[in-house]
Amino acid sequence: MAGIASILRNKGHEIKLIDMNAMEMETSPVVHETEYLIITSSPMDRWETPYLDLTNAYKVIKTYKDIGAKIILTGPHGTLTPDEIFSKSKDIDIILRGETEETVSELFEHLDDLKTVKGLSYRDKGKIAHNEDRELIKDLDVLPLPAYDLLPMDKYNYNVNEDLLPSPFTIVETSRGCPYNCIFCLKVMHGGRKYRVKSPEKVIEELKYLQDKFQIKSVYFQDLEFTIDKDRVRKICDLMAKKGIKLNWACAARVNDMDDSLVEIMAKAGCKSISFGVESLSRKILNNIQKGTTPEMIANAYEICRKHGVNPNSFYTQGHYGETKATMTESLKNAYKFNIPHPLNRGAEIIPYPGTQLFEMGKKEGVIKEGTWDEIKQLRGKIGTEPDYKKTTLKALSYFILAKIKRYAKKA
8 A cells, every 4th residue: 555655646646544453443534635545455464364354444435435535445355356345335436456556557547538447447337347457567676665654654563573573663575476386375466476576776775765764673574485586685685784774674485495595694684583384284285285395394494594593483274175183183293293383272274265276176166155255254274174174173182192202202
């Protein structure tokens, strides 16, 4: 949204940017002179895991519709299922599908002729019209700096571990897309598997601005996978040192991208934590979800991070395709074997989001009937899982496994 605000402000529009989450608002303040309300169905840090309940968004939309504003929606919901979203809210006038920057720029130049604007869905004389898709932005360096100055920059914090990334804190996007093929991953707002980046110089320009203007102390790089292009990461780290950028930062990466020299350079440049989408430590599950990793790769990444004082953080999910009591047991056993932290509560269960391979598998098997958002939120962990999965708790399994380990140790 800050990117959209920057583009429209540069074109002479008066902009007010409201971050309801950061301001802990249950309802949006009404700006009565508003002509157009542009609202996202999920913020950028939730593009992969968008909200399943848009009740609050619809309330804000209605509030602004009641004062005569035109309503423009962006985000994964409208991108994936525009017809469903239009049916849910009669107040929405226009949906921006996919990447928004070029679409919104053209939209406000062609308000009287919407059919010429790629990437739009809109109401047209009582019907819904869908224009052709817009091509992806090839060079992300053409994008202006987001309008950080319109955001409540003093309100943001890294809620995973503020000791590692102290406030003032913000997120920064340096790339879009991911070339890998995990069956559950929703990448539609990032451009799918087409990987595109900002140049190291562009990234440094943004970091220096944040440090100088807002005294930012820490940053999370909100890329799907920050380390896909290792040479680019090395160049960014080198330029941070040369330009006097002293920030604590963190990122997400794949375990198979970790090597000793890369993490050493990242640590020296201020990297404090790397988040890995571990998902599971079961070989069967890792194969089923086409993760392209193994428990040994995960253990190696952890070892490298620990060696250089970088905190390895793991994202686990459950209810994957083929999940059983046996795969959950295997995941826990490998956690003990390789000294990798593993949650003992029933954590986030996989959701078959529209636009993912898992969703298509669910439709093919007849589990997904309509494919609506209301339906899929009832299908967490229900695509391809076995009956004994739902009856199994990780905590009970962990006690069982630990007891066996201790018993075997005594015998030895």
